[in-house]
């Protein structure tokens with residue numbers, strides 16, 4: 001049985017016989033010599049095929065391979081400073097596993113063309129690098145919550161209620177009854193804490209966002225946590241710690257990928273080393289006025305442009321707290337010291353990336369929740385089960401939701417959130 005090595009493993013071996021399996025990344029040649037750059041998930045490597053060694057028939061097959069042909073290659077590896085990754089394989093034998101049609105993706109294609117061919121573009125070095133960082137981020141979220149003692153808990157994706165306001169729900173026909181695709185795991189998680197204490201999930205959330213911004217998806221992965229007996233400060237602490245933990249894991253595991261993406265790791269190092277900046281919404285408005293010459297009327301939510309200007313002033317994330325009650329969701333607890341604001345927090349990523357986490361202490365008073373639901377045009381009756389949670393041994397609790405693609409977009413330094421997920425869903429892009 002042939003033992004196949006990955007490109008990385010073969011380069012680590014550095015000399016002697018190796019067998020590899022992968023895809024043709026580039027190819028060029030003359031009548032006697034052919035260069036094939038082979039790629040797999042780990043790296044690329046140059047392979048040299050000589051007519052004199054392989055014989056006319058075999059060389060002819062090699063001469064016809066196109067980009068993205070899948071192959072098995074057997075040969076001798078050695079260091080060669082001129083080769084693209086510093087090693088070269090003198091091929092002794094090979095097999096074509098799957099021939100390739102002419103690959104439609106060549107250099108300098110438009111973003112739209114690449115999006116239409118997403119199923120093929122995923123193989124690019126750029127997308128591979130992003131997907132590896134994405135994998136690190138998901139692992140890190142899990143590791144963080146597990147090390148902090150949280151249980152995994154699941155909410156349904158079909159929901160009779162909306163959590164984050166009716167304007168961004170996807171309505172579905174559930175055997176004749178209208179239902180919604182979940183916007184957040186939270187409401188059902190608030191039931192789960194009475195059983196498990198501290199819980200988390202990583203699951204898709206759905207938002208019927210009509211916005212065509214570079215940071216909104218209609219289906220995104222949402223890492224959420226909910227804590228029993230928690231104080232507002234606990235939410236801020238975990239928001240800061242989890243972001244530090246994720247960034248640290250990416251810095252430990254993905255230096256190569258950051259390089260491929262031309263993302264300067266120095267921009268990420270302060271995230272791990274320095275404390276995040278906390279400010280109230282009211283103070284954020286002052287900073288916007290003084291440093292950015294932007295006037296935001298008190299009571300208006302911060303728009304993308306304002307978050308962008310504000311976060312460009314800092315090298316670490318901001319934890320903006322105590323937003324006006326009227327711009328935030330019905331479940332956020334009113335600040336006992338100021339009834340106009342809620343104990344809510346948005347964590348804003350630096351360099352203009354903006355909101356990556358939204359969280360809050362939860363309102364405990366069923367009467368206040370009912371009032372707020374009515375003010376938002378909702379019928380409190382359809383939230384009967386949720387209001388029950390406040391009637392049977394209610395406790396202080398709270399949590400947050402972290403938009404995983406938002407975090408990946410920022411860490412990778414991407415221009416658009418669409419590249420942070422394999423097959424993006426937005427208002428205008430839902431195929432393939």
Ligand code: 4AD
Pocket residue numbers: 163164183184185186207209215216217218220222224225355356357358359360399400401402403404405406
């Ligand atoms: O601030 P949001 O709406 O908060 C909630 O859903 C709470 N129920 C979470 C909780 O407390 N358990 O969303 C949380 C995060 C945002 O900070 C953002 O990172 C991300 O979800 N997010 C989106 N990401 C991509 N595309 C969208 N359309 C997003 N909408 C929100």
